[in-house]
Amino acid sequence: MKQDISALMDGELCDEEADLLLGRIRQDEAASKDWQAFHLIGDVMRQPRNLPGNLGAGFYARLAAEPTILAPQPRRQSRFQYFAMSAVASIMAMAFLAWFAMHIDKAQPDVRMQQLAQQPASSTPLAEGENMDDYLLAHHEYSPSTELRGANSYIRTVSVNH
Amino acid sequence: MMIRTIFTVSLLLAAFSAGAEQASQDDLNWLKKIVVATRQSDYTGTFIYQSGSYLETSRITHIREGENEFEKLEGLDGERSEVIRKNDQVWCYLGDSKVMVAKREGARTFPVLLPDRLDLLQENYLISHGEEDRVAGYHAISFLFQPKDRMRFAHKFWAFSDSGMLLKAAVLDENHHVLDQYVFTQLQIGGDIDRKWIRKENFAAAKPQANSENDSPQNLKPVPVESGWKVNALPDGFRKIAELSRYMRGGDHPVIQLVYSDGLAGISVFIEKVGQKPASRLGLFSKGVSHVFAKMQDGNLLTVVGEVPPRTVMQVAESVRYEGARK
Numbered sequence: 278m279k280q281d282i283s284a285l286m287d288g289e290l291c292d293e294e295a296d297l298l299l300g301r302i303r304q305d306e307a308a309s310k311d312w313q314a315f316h317l318i319g320d321v322m323r324q325p326r327n328l329p330g331n332l333g334a335g336f337y338a339r340l341a342a343e344p345t346i347l348a349p350q351p352r353r354q355s356r357f358q359y360f361a362m363s364a365v366a367s368i369m370a371m372a373f374l375a376w377f378a379m380h381i382d383k384a385q386p387d388v389r390m391q392q393l394a395q396q397p398a399s400s401t402p403l404a405e406g407e408n409m410d411d412y413l414l415a416h417h418e419y420s421p422s423t424e425l426r427g428a429n430s431y432i433r434t435v436s437v438n439h
Numbered sequence: 440m441m442i443r444t445i446f447t448v449s450l451l452l453a454a455f456s457a458g459a460e461q462a463s464q465d466d467l468n469w470l471k472k473i474v475v476a477t478r479q480s481d482y483t484g485t486f487i488y489q490s491g492s493y494l495e496t497s498r499i500t501h502i503r504e505g506e507n508e509f510e511k512l513e514g515l516d517g518e519r520s521e522v523i524r525k526n527d528q529v530w531c532y533l534g535d536s537k538v539m540v541a542k543r544e545g546a547r548t549f550p551v552l553l554p555d556r557l558d559l560l561q562e563n564y565l566i567s568h569g570e571e572d573r574v575a576g577y578h579a580i581s582f583l584f585q586p587k588d589r590m591r592f593a594h595k596f597w598a599f600s601d602s603g604m605l606l607k608a609a610v611l612d613e614n615h616h617v618l619d620q621y622v623f624t625q626l627q628i629g630g631d632i633d634r635k636w637i638r639k640e641n642f643a644a645a646k647p648q649a650n651s652e653n654d655s656p657q658n659l660k661p662v663p664v665e666s667g668w669k670v671n672a673l674p675d676g677f678r679k680i681a682e683l684s685r686y687m688r689g690g691d692h693p694v695i696q697l698v699y700s701d702g703l704a705g706i707s708v709f710i711e712k713v714g715q716k717p718a719s720r721l722g723l724f725s726k727g728v729s730h731v732f733a734k735m736q737d738g739n740l741l742t743v744v745g746e747v748p749p750r751t752v753m754q755v756a757e758s759v760r761y762e763g764a765r766k
Contacts, residue, residue: 280757283750287589318723318749401578409724410689416697416729416744417709 282311465565466582471598472603477634478502483633487514490619490727495591502637509637520532525642532730559702563587563676572597575623576648584703589613590674590751591704592728597622604628610728610746619727624717661685666695672758676701676749687711694697699755706745713740723749732756 278301284290285298302308453706483500495516507526514520523530564584574578577598586593593615597607609620661683677689681698687709695710713735724731731741732752736759741754 279755280750289589290546296477409720409726409733410732412707412709412742413726413729415685415687415709416698416705426604 278305278308279315282308282315286315362395458583465716465759466568467561469503469568469598469603470560470566470578470596471600473605476599476603477605478508478626480602481632482604482626482628484623484627486623488619488621489506489617492739494687496624500636501630502632502634504634504637506726509718511636514718521749523636524642528642530642541581550707559676559678559700560581561585563701564703569595571600575599576624577604577606577626581608586633588675589748590620590754591701591747594703599628602628611734612748661696664695666697666710667761668695668697668708669760669762670697670699670708671760672754674701677706706743706747706752708755708759709742709744710742711742714738723753725749 281294281298282302285295287412302312396406456466481502482616482689483498485496485498488495489499495514496746498513498515500510500511508524509516510522512522512524519760567583567585569581569583572581574597579599580600581595581597584594584596593613595609595614596605604626605706606626607620607622610618629710662685664682664684666682677699679697680700682695683696683698685692685696687694690711692711696738697708697710699706699708721733721735724733728746729744730747730749730752731742731744732749732755734756735739741756741759742750743759745752745755
């Protein structure tokens with residue numbers, strides 16, 4: 278269903294399919310929420326600074342109930358502990374790690390988030406050190422985007438910091 | 440007569456397609472030139488990195504001396520920060536302390552765009568050279584990588600028309616809005632560039648890693664494995680480039696990482712057993728051009744990361760299956 282909605286929003290469905298799906302969205306509350314959430318995601322992607330005003334109080338309420346996600350995680354570890362991370366795959370990745378390590382200490386909100394409506398809100402606090410940035414970092418060690426951009430590639434990690 | 444017409448038409452078609460291929464080959468040669476120029480030239484310059492409303496300025500100096508490649512990256516905003524690199528060794532300066540970040544044993548050649556990588560690029564992107572432009576005072580030629588489907592972003596590169604030095608790079612969404620970009624605002628290629636910093640002692644007596652937890656699992660290198668995990672609905676054109684078992688920072692259990700590439704964008708799938716422990720962060724996240732989708736599946740936490748649109752990470756996450764060890 279979610280993939281269908283995504284396809285619909287991308288204009289990938291034919292008219293009959295689209296009509297059928299829109300009908301289902303109107304009747305199915307969960308699907309309707311998905312539809313709204315997907316559009317919200319799209320809006321946020323396109324214009325992160327101009328969020329639509331009619332998001333629905335529910336979204337803000339859920340967002341407010343997610344303190345652990347938007348609040349920066351205070352770093353109690355030594356900054357040097359970062360350098361003890363696992364061996365990396367390439368030169369660029371090392372530079373990437375370095376750049377990342379220097380910026381992580383500023384302890385600002387990390388991953389900006391667009392929570393899907395259907396995901397249950399969890400109030401479990403994040404464990405020390407648990408962080409989406411770790412996944413981004415581990416991914417970038419191997420990503421071709423790191424390689425193609427060559428010497429300058431690791432600047433993307435700067436964004437880890439904002 | 441009819442046969443002759445058909446013959447002529449086929450000849451024309453053949454000539455046309457050959458011409459199209461040739462143009463594309465030129466573009467590919469340009470790409471190689473960009474990679475070589477950016478790694479082989481001496482240059483120093485200031486660039487801006489922009490992602491959404493975020494902006495940061497840095498200075499980069501790159502020196503090629505004999506077989507050695509030196510690089511210095513300084514953050515110009517906020518707290519002082521500096522990274523220097525000699526070939527495969529990287530050091531950080533944080534205030535007054537210098538720390539060796541990483542060192543790779545054995546020589547490693549500089550990554551280049553390999554022929555098979557270029558084929559992969561052509562499979563998934565329409566590569567065309569676009570308008571001429573001026574960047575940081577240099578005459579630039581632009582190249583657009585237009586994805587052939589909606590599962591990846593468009594990429595655009597601007598290169599100095601003379602040497603091929605990369606001057607600007609941007610990732611674009613389907614409406615060609617810039618998602619993130621970096622651009623040189625000032626650049627000096629060749630000529631008199633400060634080389635004092637590449638003197639030996641800067642790269643010699645660095646403290647080893649400050650933490651001597653060398654035996655902790657986090658310091659173990661990722662090792663290749665055959666995990667038995669598969670992505671059943673991988674978008675067209677993505678190929679697996681790595682399958683690893685690794686430890687995440689601070690983690691005490693191994694995590695499986697599958698890495699896929701279409702030549703420009705990458706997708707990683709992380710699979711870790713968390714049992715009934717509720718995973719605290721599920722859903723869709725974004726950071727610049729990178730998107731993350733996390734979900735639980737039978738006691739496993741699946742986290743999909745990539746420089747691809749949200750629908751791509753979601754599609755991948757929904758199709759991850761354990762198919763057991765290979766028979």
